[in-house]
Amino acid sequence: xxxxxxxxxxxxxxxxxxxxxxxxxxxxxxxxxxxxxxxxxxxxxxxxxxxxxxxxxxxxxxxxxxxxxxxxxxxxxxxxxxxxxxxxxxxxxxxxxxxxxxxxxxxxxxxx
Amino acid sequence: xxxxxxxxxxxxxxxxxxxxxxxxxxxxxxxxxxxxxxxxxxxxxxxxxxxxxxxxxxxxxxxxxxxxxxxxxxxxxxxxxxxxxxxxxxxxxxxxxxxxxxxxxxxxxxxxxxx
Numbered sequence: 001x002x003x004x005x006x007x008x009x010x011x012x013x014x015x016x017x018x019x020x021x022x023x024x025x026x027x028x029x030x031x032x033x034x035x036x037x038x039x040x041x042x043x044x045x046x047x048x049x050x051x052x053x054x055x056x057x058x059x060x061x062x063x064x065x066x067x068x069x070x071x072x073x074x075x076x077x078x079x080x081x082x083x084x085x086x087x088x089x090x091x092x093x094x095x096x097x098x099x100x101x102x103x104x105x106x107x108x109x110x111x112x
Numbered sequence: 113x114x115x116x117x118x119x120x121x122x123x124x125x126x127x128x129x130x131x132x133x134x135x136x137x138x139x140x141x142x143x144x145x146x147x148x149x150x151x152x153x154x155x156x157x158x159x160x161x162x163x164x165x166x167x168x169x170x171x172x173x174x175x176x177x178x179x180x181x182x183x184x185x186x187x188x189x190x191x192x193x194x195x196x197x198x199x200x201x202x203x204x205x206x207x208x209x210x211x212x213x214x215x216x217x218x219x220x221x222x223x224x225x226x227x
Contacts, residue, residue, distance in 0.1 A: 043116065100145075102154045102155040102156070
């Protein structure tokens with residue numbers, strides 16, 4: 001069965017510090033992987049996606065993610081966090097080209 | 113380009129009442145999806161329309177939920193009668209197929225609170 005695990009419910013980092021949000025998936029075939037972000041009062045915004053090719057993908061707002069098939073992981077990273085990055089982040093895998101399975105989300109707090 | 117619009121943003125109703133949520137997708141997007149997030153849990157798929165047809169409704173919890181997309185434009189999701197466990201945030205998303213995989217654009221969600 002398809003599933004996505006985000007083991008960290010809450011993470012707090014200081015502004016300017018680096019960030020890594022973890023995501024592990026369970027999926028039988030080659031996955032299509034996504035990271036979405038939701039800021040308060042906003043919809044889910046696509047940060048980046050992996051379909052194939054280079055396993056390190058770049059996204060918007062300075063985020064990147066690395067697909068590691070051997071670890072079934074797709075961790076999200078940012079070298080230097082800004083206060084505006086405080087939000088909730090969701091990892092997702094696309095099944096059968098149409099159905100998304102999401103993780104339960106990681107809430108990011110940024111300390112000044 | 114206008115995004116995906118959902119209405120209402122928040123609805124508070126009593127158990128047993130009826131609520132209708134509306135979603136206006138991005139113009140020209142044939143694919144429309146409903147997802148739901150119960151507090152603190154993952155966002156779960158409810159159903160998928162292609163134009164006015166239900167492509168996949170395997171995620172609909174029970175027959176108290178009815179989704180429609182008349183004319184293939186906006187969609188409504190009606191909950192009748194509402195139960196406490198229906199509380200959550202209902203997201204709508206739309207897409208056009210891109211490279212064999214659909215990249216979804218989500219609305220801001222409709223928060224439903226059932227008392």
